[in-house]
Amino acid sequence: MTLLDGKAGESYKVKELMTDEDVMRRLEVLGINEDTNVKILNRKRNGSMIIKVRGSRLAIGRNIAACIEVREGE
Amino acid sequence: MEDYIRVGFVGNPNCGKTTLFNAFTGAKLKVANWPGVTVEKKEGETEYKGTKIKLIDLPGIYSLTSYSIEEKVSRKCIMEDDVDVIVNIxxxxxxxxxxxxxxxxxxxxxxxxxxxxxMDIVEERGMEIDLHRLPELLGGIPVVPVSARKRTGLDVLMHAVVHHYDEGPTGHLVDYGPEIEEKIEKLRIILKAEYPEIRNSRWHAIKLLEYDDEVTEQYPLNADEIIxxxxxxxxxxxxxxxxxxxxxxxxxxxxxxxxSTDxxxxxxxxxxxxxxxxxxxxALVFFLTFTVGDMLKGVFEIALAGFSQTVYGFLTGAGAAAWMVSLIVDGIIAGVGGILTFLPNIFILFLALAVLEDSxxxxxxxxxxxxxMGKAGLSGKAFLPMVLGFGCTVPAIMATRTLESRKERVKAILITPFMSCSAKLPIYVLFADMFFEQQAMIVAYSLYVAGLLSGILVALAVNKLDxxxxxxxxxxxxxxxxxxNARTISIYVWEKTKEYLVKAGTTIFIASIIIWFILNFNMDGMTADISTSIGASLGRLLEPVLKPAGLGMWQIGVALISGLSAKEVVVSSFAVLFGIGNVNSGAGMVELATALQSNGFGALNAYSLMIFALFYTPCIATIATIRKETGSFRVTAYMVIFQLVFAWIAAVVVYQGGMLFGF
Structure with missing residues (x-):
């Protein structure tokens, strides 16, 4: 599943980023790496969402959410 | 001047670099609570116990790569030995x-x-940071807790700067594992042989392994089997x-x-x-701007009327020539003074925007x-310049630097001037008050919404064609x-108010003199009949073009052309054109409205004028900024022409449509 399939209020673990180098580097630099915990705080119908990663809040668009492969967190 | 210690402020966006910079240097740079406020590097000076320190405030970055404009600016400054010490906030x-x-x-x-x-937020959350252990784990660098807002820890920080400016961190801190570490070591040997001038071969080796464009280009190596x-x-x-x-x-x-944030x-x-x-x-922002601003306006009006009378009395009493009295009273005081009476509205608008930005x-x-915004092929981030555009278009256009691609930037730059900037506010206040009385506020708000919607629609159309x-x-x-924060807000509002006053004293002052001149002279010299003046002849050239929009009066042509210097000048020009002492007062409005109505200019014409003023070619300062930020004269010219044509079409549609429905 990708983060786009995730539910607000739930935590997930990042498995893989599947996007072009440019976006991938940006996400990695922001701390979205393999095994990082990501919590969805809030999401909209169009797929944009607010997530919490490593103590900071990020707003991400649908395309970015769709390229973050995750698994259910513990 | 070599006895300076040069200090670079580096850190993530919105971590308080500029607040700290202001605290040290006494500068009044804009600070707000969103990432990307600072887009340019700024320098300032401070002193600590006799040591002169030059501070450099840099745009916030998340990484030392060079993808975005801000990263390039900051990295260049750090790398090119512009700084002796890096303060990482x-x-x-x-x-x-x-x-x-x-x-x-x-x-x-x-x-x-x-x-x-x-650190206050850290404490609030019940967290604790071990300030002794942290420096040990970070290569022995000094770690100083500060509060940029409360201005605490500043001396300790400067003390650290003065005493540690020649000591770097010690040891390799991050271990990349045997495979990468081996590659780093191999690359360091090659780098040292090929480029002995490199002082930090480890950093360069790591950057080469990251395929960093700049380092790869600057120090080409024959090491494909390693990299x-x-x-x-x-x-x-x-x-x-x-x-x-x-x-x-x-x-x-x-x-x-x-x-609580969640x-x-x-x-x-x-x-x-x-x-x-x-x-x-x-809507609340504009409601406050109009109502509170209007409440304060009265004071200014009385002051202006008194001032104008006194000057008139003084000049005539001193036996000044009639042209001189006319220039000062009808030209400068009417033009500049008329604009100054809008100061309360401007003040409230910026106060509201400042609170919004700092919250x-x-x-x-x-x-x-x-x-x-996604439907228009823009990310939501492109909406920030648009909101900033309610204040002033120039910084709004510069804020597009935080957008990732050039295409997105150009699109955002194209539509940002459609926002109702503070300079358009006097036009709305004046014409909405004159012609729409009770509905004035709704009419003005409709223009804000029209600008916003048109901006998005244009981006949408551009996206469809792309x-x-x-x-x-x-x-x-x-x-x-x-x-x-009170200090942040007051800096913000004061800087904006000052800008407005300076504009009144310079651009609007000069524009008013020029307008007075072209209205009082023709080819034969001074004339008492302004309909034979140079200004009238110029304005008449535009009459046929503006007629379909219900703006076929030569005076409007003159006001719109002069408005290119600054949009407020549209208002000051009307004051000078119709010889009205205080255009923003009740009496002044009645006088101007009567003069306009006698030319068949009614509510629909007024709305068409406001629509035209909203969309047409932005002021010269904005055009110059567009030129600078796009780096292309051609793109700038296209944009200017597009905005002009768009304004004309919109005004014609409004006017003709309005006529059709019998307004």
Missing amino acids: VDASSLERNLYLTTQLLELGKPLILALNM DRNYEKEIINKKYDFIEEVLEDTLFKKDEKEQ RIDSILTHRIFGIPIFLTIM GYMARVAYVMDGI RKREQRSLLIELPEYKAP
């Missing part, structure tokens, strides 16, 4: 992410000092592993209780109510509007909400 409440940049700075080997800002692929992903991961280890030892009592967000960024809440907030809501607007459409995606950090 980190948001202690978001230490994990902030330390990523720190790990990169540590590798640079330059003297580095860590300034832990926002067999891009190791950036592993390098980033290892850095974060290192940070996790550091924090395990130094950060305590991480509580996971719901924070509670506020659940309302303000609500999936359904988000947009209505935004529109309501904007932390701005970044949320990008999220709230992301869906709509064959190589790119998918733009939102990525923006959302700061903590906080109570707006």
